[in-house]
Amino acid sequence: MNMTDQDGKGGGQAQGTIVFDLDGVLYLGNAPIAGAAEAIAILTAQGWQLLFATNNSSKTPRAVADVLYDRAGIVVDGDAVVTSGMAVASYLVDHGLRSAFVIGSPELRATLEEVSVSIIPHDQAPDAVVVGLDRSLTYAKIGHAARSIRRGAAFIATNLDPTIPTATGEDPGAGTIVAAVAKASGRAPVTCGKPHQPMLDLVSAKISSLPVGNSVWMVGDRPETDIAFAKHAGWRSVLTLSGITKATSAIPEHLIPDHVVRSIVELPDILKNDAEKRSAHEG
Ligand SMILES: [Mg+2]
Structure with missing residues (x-):
């Protein structure tokens, strides 16, 4: 062990990569998780x-970085952020899907336009129907999406998270809207966000561009999204009880993580102890 590790200010020595989920891990709704910024500084x-x-x-990604700073005081580069919208964009490009009808936010449409996907209105036939969280969802949008899918458009979902956590409870998430389109079209979507392959491809590409050790951890609050993503990727995982999951008894048996913490504040010690145990085994 070197001295710099003992005071947590060593730096330099590459440990590996930690992939963080955001909501429920670093902030909850609009409020920071207490101590999150300090924990991030120690890990760095x-x-x-x-x-x-x-x-x-x-x-x-730039707006996500701004939110991290505004809500939790955490400074990150937009390059370190991967969103399900980016995963959809790369899926459409990889599969030659050049036009899309979008149920989603203006920012999702902008993300797709950045990779030259044309966003087409409801009176035209798209290559793909993309469904994400849309706070101005209408009956007509569900109807056009379902008709387009039945006529042969690819059905692409940003993610299947049923809800999003807020300070006052849970609001409907993208998965709720995807379920409506799936029901109306009689089809199942290709899903691009965590825990699915398009998102994994994007995150893996980022990891391989970093000068890091070979250890990768995923930290999240939703077993079926974050822990499933880690298991799919072959990474180790930490579930935090600071978000959507309130007790270890709520974790499905096939999604048990390597560690459970009450909040991210415990993470630096957990990872340090884990590394020491492993090197003791190897030694
Ligand atoms: Mg979360």
């Missing part, structure tokens, strides 16, 4: 590279 000083992966498709 310990030599961890940090990435931020969110199923929220209603913000650009």
